[in-house]
Amino acid sequence: MTDYRTLRVALLGAGAVGSQVAGLLLRHGDELADRAGARLELAGIAVRSLDAPRDVDLPRELFTTDAESLIVGSDIVIELMGGIEPAREYILHALNSGADVVTANKALLDTHGPEIFEAADQVGASVYYEAAAAGAIPIIRPLRDSLAGDRVRRIMGIVNGTTNYILDRMDTEGADFADVLAQAQALGYAEADPTADIEGYDAAQKAAILASLAFHTAVPLEAVHREGITGVDAAMIDAATHAGYVVKLLAVCERIEDAAADGPREAISVRVYPALVPRSHPLASVHGANNAVFVEAEAAGSLMFYGAGAGGVQTASAVLGDVVSAARHHIAGGVGVGESTRANLPIVPIGHVTTRYQITLEVDDRTGVLATVANTLSEGRVSIATVEQTVIDAPETTAGGEAPASEIPMARLVIGTHKALEQDLSDTVDKLAASGVVERVVSVLRVEGD
Numbered sequence: 001m002t003d004y005r006t007l008r009v010a011l012l013g014a015g016a017v018g019s020q021v022a023g024l025l026l027r028h029g030d031e032l033a034d035r036a037g038a039r040l041e042l043a044g045i046a047v048r049s050l051d052a053p054r055d056v057d058l059p060r061e062l063f064t065t066d067a068e069s070l071i072v073g074s075d076i077v078i079e080l081m082g083g084i085e086p087a088r089e090y091i092l093h094a095l096n097s098g099a100d101v102v103t104a105n106k107a108l109l110d111t112h113g114p115e116i117f118e119a120a121d122q123v124g125a126s127v128y129y130e131a132a133a134a135g136a137i138p139i140i141r142p143l144r145d146s147l148a149g150d151r152v153r154r155i156m157g158i159v160n161g162t163t164n165y166i167l168d169r170m171d172t173e174g175a176d177f178a179d180v181l182a183q184a185q186a187l188g189y190a191e192a193d194p195t196a197d198i199e200g201y202d203a204a205q206k207a208a209i210l211a212s213l214a215f216h217t218a219v220p221l222e223a224v225h226r227e228g229i230t231g232v233d234a235a236m237i238d239a240a241t242h243a244g245y246v247v248k249l250l251a252v253c254e255r256i257e258d259a260a261a262d263g264p265r266e267a268i269s270v271r272v273y274p275a276l277v278p279r280s281h282p283l284a285s286v287h288g289a290n291n292a293v294f295v296e297a298e299a300a301g302s303l304m305f306y307g308a309g310a311g312g313v314q315t316a317s318a319v320l321g322d323v324v325s326a327a328r329h330h331i332a333g334g335v336g337v338g339e340s341t342r343a344n345l346p347i348v349p350i351g352h353v354t355t356r357y358q359i360t361l362e363v364d365d366r367t368g369v370l371a372t373v374a375n376t377l378s379e380g381r382v383s384i385a386t387v388e389q390t391v392i393d394a395p396e397t398t399a400g401g402e403a404p405a406s407e408i409p410m411a412r413l414v415i416g417t418h419k420a421l422e423q424d425l426s427d428t429v430d431k432l433a434a435s436g437v438v439e440r441v442v443s444v445l446r447v448e449g450d
Contacts, residue, residue, distance in 0.1 A: 004033050007327055008043040010074035010099075012067055012090055013081030014054055017104060017131070018045070020316035021078060023056035025323075032320070036327035044070045046081075055312060072097055076326045078319060079103040088112050095119045095127075100326040102319055104131035106205040110221040113212070126329055128322035133206045134159050134291045136314035137307045138321070143213040143295075151298040152214040154254040156448060159206040161289035161309040162190045162197035163229050163249040167274070168287050170237050171246055177233065189289050199228035200249065203272045207251035210293070211270040214253060216343035219270055225350040227273035236443045239360055239414055243386075245276035246284045250448055258348050267346045269353045273446060276358055281449040294449075351423035356385075356450075358416050359429060360442040365391055365411035369437045373413065376435055380428030386416035410439065416447070 011022055025032070025042045033039045045058070046067035064070055067090055071077055077094035079101060081087050087108050091101050096119065103109070109116070109132055120127050130140045134157070143152070158164050162184055169180040181198065184190040196202045204224040211219040229249050240247050251272050258267035277284045282304050286292040291309025296302050308314040363369045370389070377384055390412045417425065433441050 004037065004039040005331065006039040006041050007036075007075040007330055008073060009040050009323065010043050010070045010077045010094075011045045012070075012077065012079045012087070014045050014047050014052075014058070014063070015080065015082075016055055016312035017315045017319065018078075018080040019054045019056040019058065020312040021080065021319050021323075022058050022062070024313075024316055024320055026058070032324060036324045037331045038327045040076075040323065040327060043074055046070050048081075068093060071099065074099050075330055076323060077101050078323065079105060080319070081105075082107070084108055084111060088116070091116055091127075092119055095123055095125050098123065098125065100126045100128070100329060102128045102322040102326060104129065104315060104319060106132040106202075106209060110205045110208050113209075114218055126326060128326055129209070130322050131315045131318035133209045134293055134305070135161070135307070135309040135311065136317050137291055137293060137305045137309065138318070139210065139293050139305050140213065142303070142305070143210065147214075147295070147297055147300060150300050152255075152295060153298055154296040155210050155214055155252070155293060156283065156296075157207075157210070157251045157293035158248055158283060158286050158291050159210075159251050159293065159309065160197055160200075160203045160249060161291055162194065163200075163203070164286060164291070164309075165189050165289040166198070167229060167232065167237075167247050167249065170232070170234065171241065172287070174234065174237075177230075198230055200226045200272045203249060203251050207253055207270050207272055210251065211253035211268060214295075215255065215268045215345055217268060217345045217347070219268075219347060223270060223347040225269075225271035225273070229274050231443070232274050236360070236445065239358070239443070240276055240445070243276070243358065243388075243414065243416070244279055245358075245447070246279055247274055247445065248277050248283060248286070249273070250275045250277070250283075252448060255345075256348065256353060258346070258352050265346065267348045267352070269348055269350065271350055271353070275446045275448040277449045283449060351421070351426065353422045354419050355422050355425070356417055356419050356447040357382075357425050357429075358414065358443075358445050358447055359432070360444075361413045361415070361432065361438050362392070362440040362442055363411055363413055363438050365389075365409040369411075370413070372435060372437045373415070373432060376431050377415070377417070377428055380431060381424045382420045382428045383418040384415060385418045386414075388414045390414075412442070 045062045071094050077099045166180045169175045204226040208219045253270045257264050292306040392412045
């Protein structure tokens with residue numbers, strides 16, 4: 001057997017992902033040594049409680065509550081404990097001790113990424129975070145390395161498995177939102193408190209990471225426009241199906257030409273919201289709790305990355321890929337992999353984006369209503385692409401065939417717009433709601449991918 005150099009690996013956290021990483025390191029040590037060119041010795045596992053239950057049976061002597069002592073002398077530190085502190089403190093300690101760091105902590109990277117990457121640059125270390133954006137899907141390296149010489153125009157992705165599972169069940173089975181959410185929690189796809197998933201916070205964190213890499217610009221979490229899926233109901237799913245769409249929670253990151261006081265400028269938009277995706281688009285066929293990221297690059301064209309977006313062993317795969325990369329860096333020596341965020345493109349609010357809407361309205365079914373709606377849209381610089389009207393509440397007529405004067409029939413209008421400035425579209429919807437002819441704005445969904 002080849003006599004490899006040994007690298008000490010410290011693991012911080014032994015939850016669903018951490019315990020799987022430890023188990024794989026111990027079981028496949030010889031294979032990983034052949035791939036990395038170094039033997040990876042699991043020096044220890046820092047945890048908050050020595051007696052907490054684990055998903056994998058691991059040697060008890062590996063566990064410690066003294067993370068700082070474990071970090072000292074380690075060549076690679078894997079941070080899978082989550083949260084901001086003490087994870088941030090431990091990562092900085094590891095970098096300053098000369099170790100490379102592997103993490104899946106998207107929240108930490110979004111809030112303290114610049115500080116962490118600067119610390120790594122100062123000592124020539126590397127921070128690897130393939131598992132932070134889309135679970136097992138390899139997307140970080142393609143954006144950071146493979147496409148570094150290209151010009152990424154747009155990223156559109158399903159990056160949260162919980163919401164995709166919920167919306168997919170609502171679409172394919174006609175299930176109710178609350179019922180599917182409960183099932184997702186029972187299956188372990190959703191946490192007991194699902195807010196981070198269903199309100200779009202998790203997807204927004206991942207969008208910020210992807211946009212930072214794709215556009216070489218630091219994107220803070222607060223610059224990401226975020227909407228969740230709690231307002232999506234069966235009527236919206238049915239309307240989408242009838243129009244040839246499927247509803248997906250999308251992370252959209254794109255370069256745009258933005259109007260500025262001194263002329264057009266290149267800028268970027270980063271946003272997360274439920275959107276209508278044509279059923280012919282590859283993202284429409286992403287089912288269950290899977291994730292997919294669709295990248296449009298100037299030279300490479302359209303690329304799609306698909307796979308499991310969550311799960312302990314799946315995410316552990318991405319983590320171990322980073323560990324092998326870190327080991328190879330140690331063996332080869334030299335300066336670590338740095339972050340490229342020097343483009344400093346301005347990040348514009350969502351009102352500056354050009355998009356399309358599908359607007360569903362409930363209106364009185366009487367003469368002049370459709371003309372009023374059309375005029376309001378025209379005055380708002382919004383052009384109608386499609387319109388469909390359905391009577392939804394026709395009152396009983398009298399013997400003479402007339403409806404009582406007090407009972408006006410109701411109709412549902414589903415209006416598809418051409419592309420327009422988001423601010424114009426939003427303002428126009430507000431005007432429709434206050435127009436006097438619209439009883440209720442049922443839903444407003446953006447259209448992406450057509």
